[in-house]
Amino acid sequence: MQVKRLVKHSWENLSRRRFDWKHHVEAGKILRAIEERHGKTDPAQMRLADAYARDVFGDTCYAPWLHAYTAFNRTFKEGWIPDNYYGWIVVPKLKGMYGKISHLKPLSRLLFHDDVFPDIGYYVNGMFFSVDHVAIPDAKVAELAFASTDTVVFKLDQSMQGRGVFLMNRANFDVARIKQLGNGVLQRFIVQHESFRQFASKAVATIRLTTVVDNAGDISLRACFLRLGRTTDSFIRPDSEICVPADLASGRLNREGYSSDWMGVDAHPDSRTRFEGVTLPAYEQCVRKVIELHAKVPYARCVGWDVTVDADEQVMLMEWNAEHNDVKFSEATQGPCFSDLKWEKLKLGA
Incomplete structure (x- = not known):
């Protein structure tokens, strides 16, 4: 039994190191891209990020994403959640096995009893x-x-x-x-709304909405951005997509969108259509729908929903991710998105 425990502990430590290293590399790549374009980040702000990782999250392994967020914003903000902390601590504690259900595509319609799925x-x-x-x-x-x-x-x-x-x-x-x-x-196959077609994206554009269930059981929207593909892609790809944050209250797109390395662009690279002045179609219906759906699976406490709107202005749900959904882009562009939820208290040993 002692040998088994030792092997299990060693395997968990190895898995943890590999997980953190992957995030360290990804965050470092984004940090370098930002600083190559905008110059070095204020060292004092970076030291604040280091101290926050150590004192609040308990480990400097969480500093790389805080560095990337800080460089992007040119200042450090308390309340940010590092993406590797989210994946290693928050996901298992607030989702467990229930988050994995979203990966089983044929169960979605059976689970939700909703025609929103195509x-x-x-x-x-x-x-x-x-x-x-x-x-x-x-x-x-x-x-x-x-x-x-x-x-x-x-x-x-x-x-x-x-x-x-x-x-x-x-x-x-x-x-x-x-x-x-x-x-x-x-x-x-969905024929997308004209608001999306104007960006000349052959891939169906999706609106990423992130909802959470708080400790009182209330469900709320915490982040929103539009995901656009490129003209050469049949589907949106993480290495080429353009993501445009949107105002949570109105669905109005920000003036600037971002490439996969968080470099800002004010127009789609292919169509040259500008983001400023565009409001997401059927936005209120999209938000109502994902909150309604999350109420049916509240056991997974944070969910990323990829919805679109078709040519007839019908809301359609393309994907939902109740496991390690993306929070890093939203944290950098719209965050801190989750600071009132006290996720930092979930850390091991707390």
Whole structure:
């Protein structure tokens, strides 16, 4: 038993070091990009970030993201949550296994009982199913898939940010290929709202909304930004996307958006369409919908929702991530987003 405990402890320490190192590298890359463009950050502000990581979070391994946030804002702000602290401490304590459910795509509609999902059918464990979870013979799958659309999207379980996502039409649709790919959901391809099409993004634009459940059980919106793809991408990719923060009250886009290394741009790089003056379509409906959905799965205390609005101004939910959803971009551009929740008290040993 002693040997097993020692092996487990060693494995946990190794996993922790690898996790923090990955975040250290990512945050360092962003920090260097910011400082190459804007110059070195005030050392006094960086020392404040170091002290905050040590005194509030209990470890300087959390300093790299605080450095990146500080460089981006040119000043340190108390209340920021480092992304590796969020992933290592907050996610397991405030979500546990319940957050992992969002990776199982065929369960979403069954869980929420809502038509906001563009689902057509599912492939799970060797069988195809309709959205009503009725078994479908292989010979009828194509008929089901293209009954009301010419293009479908197949998303594997645990797919996100364009990975594990496949675009299919009538000509290349292949039941055998889907079986080889694995469990997932078939969805209709969404024709996006004109407000999004003006940015010349072939990929369907999504609005990332982050909601939280506080200790009283109240659900609130904490962050919002628009995610846009590039003309060469069929799906939004994390290494090429443009993210534009939006005002939480109105849905009005900020004047400036940002590339994956947090470099500011005032217009989409391809269309040259400016962000200033654009308000997200059906914004109030989007916010109401995600809060309504979160109330159905309050066990995962923080969720990132990727919604879009189609050409008929209908709100559609593309993805939801109840595990390690992205908080770092929102913390840098709109944060501190979670300072009233006292997440820093969740740290190990507290």
